[in-house]
Amino acid sequence: MLINSLQRLRQLAGRPWIPPRRGKAPYLWLLMLSFLFWKYMVVAPTWIEIGLLAATALLFVPVYFASYWCLGSAQALVIALTCLFGVVWAPFNFGASTFFIFACAMAAAIKTPRNAYCTVLAIVALAVATAWRLPGAGFNFLVPVLIVGTTLGFSGVMEAQLRRSRDQLLRKQEEVEQMATIAERERISRDLHDLLGHTLSLITLKAELAGKLFERDPDACRREIGDIEHSARAALSEVRSAVSGYRQTGFAHELTGARASLAAAGIALRAEVQAFALPPACENVMSLALREAVTNIVRHAGATECALSLALEDGMIVLRVADNGARLADGAAVRPGNGLTGMQERIAALGGKLALRVERGLALELRLPAGAAA
Incomplete structure (x- = not known):
């Protein structure tokens, strides 16, 4: 098992350090290694300690990055190595508790929630046992693990569960x-x-x-x-x-599909549609615009409500779609993607206008002349 785990670690060498979907935050967590230097605010380090700390950092950083890629026995090996750093350094530097904090956070990668929670508790128990044999500095060593490590471990496991559920839902949708x-x-x-x-x-x-x-x-x-x-x-x-x-599937058909898509995503729809005849060309463009707007809301808005209206105002057919998503701040710029760009081109071909505004979320307003030619 150990040989397989080491082979797995070697295979990770050619990958990016952090999975792109995790963003840049994992790099900032490495700043927690600064806990190792708190001791030297009151005690001058020796050159031997500086050299050993540098060697420890060089050894730990690859293990830390590997924790974002490893699974199964390789993940257990990474957590064990991280705890080993903490056990070895604990008698000499109470800041070594940071390794137990890292280990608690790494437990979130364990797929089975029960095993993940048990791993966090086992890491904390090991930290308690390590602190028990420390003369004098045990309290300073243990408190960060109990407060920060336990919190990071449990919250990380819950966040990982949500992330896996979201990824599974996206895969099913695809x-x-x-x-x-x-x-x-x-x-x-x-x-x-x-x-x-x-x-x-x-x-x-x-x-x-x-x-x-x-x-x-x-x-x-x-x-x-x-x-x-x-x-x-x-x-x-x-x-x-x-x-x-x-x-041209028709606006009524597209509205039924939009209602189903929003309901599946847990988004409440309030629709107000006036009864009037839509010219074929207008109906086609309105249907495509509604489909694109609903797709953007479901995938990107993070909304819980969507308001939709279709009305005839002063000879113009007006479609409004708005959500209460919190992804865009007030005054944020809206950058149209390929879908919105194609929508604008189709609308402009019929002499209409498309307006996007940031309100509670993103509001879309589409205006087409009622007499647009087919």
């Missing part, structure tokens, strides 16, 4: 989206086969018959060619109707 895409492709394939299969077979047969009648019966040949033209035009019309149906 799987559902992928399955929906595959199902839609299969449906389109079936529809096109139903639309074109029979017609193309008929055209093929009539073309073969026209070829046979070309010399023998020119009039019958012309009739067959006319039938071929009629069948081809009918097929083209059916394909155009089908493609138009795929591109």
Whole structure:
């Protein structure tokens, strides 16, 4: 097991020091190594101590970074090595309690919550046993572990549980989206086969018959060619109707999908939609805009409520979507992504306007002329 763990640690050498999704905060936690120098505010260090502290830091930093990547037995090895640093340094420097604090934080990487909590308690128990044999400085050594280490350990385990649940939910959403895409492709394939299969077979047969009648019966040949033209035009019309149906699902259908998406994300929807006829081009743009807005709210806003309204105001069709997300501060700049940029281009093509404002969260207002051409 030890050999496998060491091999696992060697494989980590080529990776980034910290997983990108964890941000820059893990680098700041290394400042807790400064606890090792508190002793020297009242006691002058020797050159031997300085050298040993430098060597300890050089050994511990790779172990610390590895803790963000290791799993299973490798993670247990990393925690054990960190505790070993604390046990070895404890008789000489009460600031060595920082290693037990690091070990408590590392326990959050253990996937099973029960095992993670038990590991934190075991680390604290080891710190208590270590402090018990320290002459005089045991209290200064133990208090940081009991207060900081226990708090970091338990809160880290709970945060890791939430992070894993969130990642699992995102993976499930991606799987559902992928399955929906595959199902839609299969449906389109079936529809096109139903639309074109029979017609193309008929055209093929009539073309073969026209070829046979070309010399023998020119009039019958012309009739067959006319039938071929009629069948081809009918097929083209059916394909155009089908493609138009795929591109324009309708605002009511999109609103139903938005309601389901927001409900799945735990976001309450307040919708006020006036009853009036939407021009086809406007309905298509409104539907796409609603889909993009809801997607942004579900993925990025961190909101609990969403307000939506569709109304006819002074000859303009107005769609408003607002959330109470807390991700944007007052006066923060809104940087449109590819989705919003594409939305703005479609709206501008119909002579409309798109406005984005930061209120409680992000508010979107879309205005289109009621007489926009299809």
